[in-house]
Amino acid sequence: MASILVYAELSEGKVVSTTLELMTRARELGDVYAVALGSGAKAAAATLGKHGAKVVHVNEDGAFDDYIAEPATDALAALHEQQKPDLILFGFTPDSREVAGRLAARLGTGLISNANDISASGGGFVAKVPYFGGAKIASMKAHGKPAIVLVRPKSFEASESGGAAEVKQLDVAVAAESKRAHITERKVEASEKVKLEDARVVISGGRGMGGPQNFPLLDDLASALGGAVGASRAVVDAGWVPYSMQVGQTGKSVRPGVYIAVGISGAMQHTVGMKTSKVIIAINKDAEAPIMKMADLGVVGDALKIVPALTAAVKAKKNG
Amino acid sequence: MKIVVTVKQVPDPNSNLTLEADNTISREKEVVLDPGDECGVEEGLQLKEAHGGEVILVSMGPERAKDAIRKGLSMGADRGVLITDAGLAGADALLTAKALAAAIKQEQPDLVICATESYDGSTGMVPPMLAELLGMPQLTFAKKVEIDGSKVKVHRQTADGYQVVEASTPALITVTAAIAEPRYASLKGIMAARSKEIKLVSIADLGVEKGEPAETIEGMAEAEVRKAGEVIEDDGTAVEKIVQVLAAAKVL
Ligand SMILES: Cc1cc2nc3c(=O)[nH]c(=O)nc-3n(C[C@H](O)[C@H](O)[C@H](O)COP(=O)(O)OP(=O)(O)OC[C@H]3O[C@@H](n4cnc5c(N)ncnc54)[C@H](O)[C@@H]3O)c2cc1C
Numbered sequence: 226m227a228s229i230l231v232y233a234e235l236s237e238g239k240v241v242s243t244t245l246e247l248m249t250r251a252r253e254l255g256d257v258y259a260v261a262l263g264s265g266a267k268a269a270a271a272t273l274g275k276h277g278a279k280v281v282h283v284n285e286d287g288a289f290d291d292y293i294a295e296p297a298t299d300a301l302a303a304l305h306e307q308q309k310p311d312l313i314l315f316g317f318t319p320d321s322r323e324v325a326g327r328l329a330a331r332l333g334t335g336l337i338s339n340a341n342d343i344s345a346s347g348g349g350f351v352a353k354v355p356y357f358g359g360a361k362i363a364s365m366k367a368h369g370k371p372a373i374v375l376v377r378p379k380s381f382e383a384s385e386s387g388g389a390a391e392v393k394q395l396d397v398a399v400a401a402e403s404k405r406a407h408i409t410e411r412k413v414e415a416s417e418k419v420k421l422e423d424a425r426v427v428i429s430g431g432r433g434m435g436g437p438q439n440f441p442l443l444d445d446l447a448s449a450l451g452g453a454v455g456a457s458r459a460v461v462d463a464g465w466v467p468y469s470m471q472v473g474q475t476g477k478s479v480r481p482g483v484y485i486a487v488g489i490s491g492a493m494q495h496t497v498g499m500k501t502s503k504v505i506i507a508i509n510k511d512a513e514a515p516i517m518k519m520a521d522l523g524v525v526g527d528a529l530k531i532v533p534a535l536t537a538a539v540k541a542k543k544n545g
Numbered sequence: 546m547k548i549v550v551t552v553k554q555v556p557d558p559n560s561n562l563t564l565e566a567d568n569t570i571s572r573e574k575e576v577v578l579d580p581g582d583e584c585g586v587e588e589g590l591q592l593k594e595a596h597g598g599e600v601i602l603v604s605m606g607p608e609r610a611k612d613a614i615r616k617g618l619s620m621g622a623d624r625g626v627l628i629t630d631a632g633l634a635g636a637d638a639l640l641t642a643k644a645l646a647a648a649i650k651q652e653q654p655d656l657v658i659c660a661t662e663s664y665d666g667s668t669g670m671v672p673p674m675l676a677e678l679l680g681m682p683q684l685t686f687a688k689k690v691e692i693d694g695s696k697v698k699v700h701r702q703t704a705d706g707y708q709v710v711e712a713s714t715p716a717l718i719t720v721t722a723a724i725a726e727p728r729y730a731s732l733k734g735i736m737a738a739r740s741k742e743i744k745l746v747s748i749a750d751l752g753v754e755k756g757e758p759a760e761t762i763e764g765m766a767e768a769e770v771r772k773a774g775e776v777i778e779d780d781g782t783a784v785e786k787i788v789q790v791l792a793a794a795k796v797l
């Protein structure tokens with residue numbers, strides 16, 4: 226049986242959803258254990274156990290919360306030395322990828338990143354990786370020992386298997402030399418009512434919204450539907466909305482029941498972050514926009530007229 | 546302050562990134578300095594202007610990647626190093642990082658600036674590998690950088706805001722597109738760049754071993770494409786139609 230180590234990413238002491246998605250897949254591939262570092266690690270072990278971890282190695286040293294990548298790399302290198310896993314899985318998220326990169330360089334093994342699937346094959350592992358902006362899918366065989374693979378958020382649906390993990394204290398002293406990139410302050414700018422990643426309806430606006438002054442139209446529709454508002458990179462780069470709202474290759478991946486793309490052309494770097502949505506609706510004044518070729522319903526027209534009318538209709542239907 | 550900026554040559558984002566008949570991105574296509582790295586060069590130049598020192602551009606790629614370095618030199622960087630070697634064709638992230646690290650070590654910089662991810666590779670794995678190989682801390686996703694003596698402080702973009710991250714130099718930082726608007730090269734800059742040095746080095750010069758690739762491509766398949774559904778003109782009934790779809794999807 227292959228042994229698989231999952232790096233559990235914690236955010237404010239809670240296991241992030243990407244980790245649970247990975248656990249769900251990993252338990253089909255072999256014996257799964259996880260490592261959770263920083264405050265909340267012990268409590269996180271229960272959640273990880275429910276999702277299939279047999280053992281969770283924990284260490285609650287505050288250094289894991291306060292210093293970028295290096296303490297976690299030390300802990301993983303130490304755990305690798307003890308356990309020699311066949312595969313180490315990371316989420317392809319900003320925080321995890323920094324640890325994965327350092328670890329791969331330290332172990333000299335290389336890695337496969339940006340995968341959207343992983344399976345066992347011939348005693349090793351094969352990952353599926355989108356290529357050319359998602360037009361092609363490459364099957365990549367991992368040769369390293371351990372194999373290190375980073376998997377995109379929302380590649381799998383998380384589900385519980387109902388186990389309980391044995392919790393083991395990971396003995397690792399974080400060296401002073403690893404306490405370097407120090408997080409001294411945390412500023413929250415966007416306080417979302419509904420988290421983009423978890424919303425069942427996502428309404429995203431692009432350059433076709435005309436300007437930041439029109440984004441409240443999307444907020445209104447989102448509150449009527451109980452959804453969240455996302456955005457294309459073009460409008461994030463233009464400073465209309467914060468980066469936290471960006472959907473796509475370099476933003477968030479979402480997989481809602483309904484995704485409404487408003488004034489978004491549908492560049493591959495955008496669609497890679499939303500194309501597994503169950504239903505896609507596009508509102509765009511250009512019938513030839515690429516987004517129209519993947520939408521279940523494409524509406525050709527002016528977003529600034531359609532969105533307010535739609536909000537009114539949704540409210541009317543809910544009240545009627 | 547000695548600043549190294551890593552720069553990569555990539556297919557031109559403005560020339561449509563469409564695929565050739567055989568589904569590959571033609572390598573003969575227009576190539577440019579990575580737009581993300583252009584922001585890195587700009588930030589390097591601004592730091593030099595504020596604190597003095599030197600900006601050195603380091604790239605790995607085929608010989609024509611000189612053009613990408615030249616672009617950065619015409620913006621105002623001081624000199625360039627190009628690691629070019631037939632053995633590096635198709636190099637993975639780790640080999641790229643090893644080659645870059647070996648060349649950067651010779652420069653002993655105070656600061657290394659990379660983009661968070663490249664336009665074509667786009668997985669952002671090279672910078673953390675590079676930081677590890679150089680033995681430097683990594684301050685990542687910076688949308689703002691401040692230098693105070695031997696301290697570097699960045700505003701690190703996060704999902705819901707930003708963090709303030711501090712370290713001592715030498716350090717590696719990665720910058721987002723929000724860091725600085727790249728300047729246009731002036732005519733004077735373009736002229737001056739012609740006589741600036743671009744040193745060519747091979748992996749043998751750097752003492753880097755190629756090693757076995759960590760991964761190989763076993764196969765390539767078409768991605769599942771979503772089929773186009775219905776496309777309707779908004780003739781006044783579109784809203785009704787959207788409401789029906791929302792109801793069918795059980796979100797309304
Ligand atoms: C390395 C890299 C990573 C990237 N990562 C991402 C990413 O994570 N996410 C992302 O989104 N992009 C990403 N991009 C950018 C991507 O390539 C596109 O440039 C971007 O998605 C375009 O945004 P847009 O659709 O809002 O703008 P545009 O492409 O300009 O499209 C605007 C659309 O609005 C329509 N429109 C205009 N007016 C109206 C109106 N009144 N009513 C209705 N429709 C209207 C137009 O017909 C057009 O289709 C990335 C690019 C690179 C190079």
Ligand SMILES: Nc1ncnc2c1ncn2[C@@H]1O[C@H](COP(=O)(O)O)[C@@H](O)[C@H]1O
Pocket residue numbers: 551552553554579581582603604605606638641645658659660661662663664666667668669670671672
């Ligand atoms: N071949 C290369 N030459 C120079 N810099 C590179 C190279 N590959 C990656 N980099 C640097 O690392 C950043 C992230 O690249 P990547 O890891 O490929 O997404 C780039 O924007 C560059 O700054």
